[in-house]
Amino acid sequence: GAGVSQSPSNKVTEKGKDVELRCDPISGHTALYWYRQSLGQGLEFLIYFQGNSAPDKSGLPSDRFSAERTGGSVSTLTIQRTQQEDSAVYLCASSEDRDQPQHFGDGTRLSIL
């Protein structure tokens, strides 16, 4: 079956613009996660969804970041008024439930000019 799918694979935008990143999890996976990886760093956890709800949003870097998940499937991560420090690879992962290993998509490489 298909793995985690993320789009776009690459996004270049100007500082101050809004961007929306999309994640299609593996079918049937109830848990969905967003991470980002800045240059030379490990993965930084952003937010977790169980079904459509995100119990803890404190991992989001600022209030310019928001995420939603509808229908227990697709999720979008939105960054408003992008800044250069938002440049990173944004990775989505899903798992059958929180006690199972997470499976990652190939990420969206975001570059803010």
Add this chain to the structure above:
Amino acid sequence: DQQVKQNSPSLSVQEGRISILNCDYTNSMFDYFLWYKKYPAEGPTFLISISSIKDKNEDGRFTVFLNKSAKHLSLHIVPSQPGDSAVYFCASRSGGGADGLTFGKGTHLIIQP
């Protein structure tokens, strides 16, 4: 404050020999540990995991060892193959806390012919 540390940014091993990748953690609440492998421009791929109730888990050429008293885990790959050349990330999860994984910064394993 890094809770998961991979102190070797890179490791070079001859093909056919054993590769040993190390990881240290500081958070005593971590109860589940995973290793991921990552190729350039791809998302991390799950390799093997271990629960804190065990001290060893084996899957083919991959074995993970957990030493809870030392807060240390290691991944052994034997025999090492050219396709094992990649960046390896150690990750941990806290049973009572956030639902995302905490990652180390990775070790770049290079298998030499």
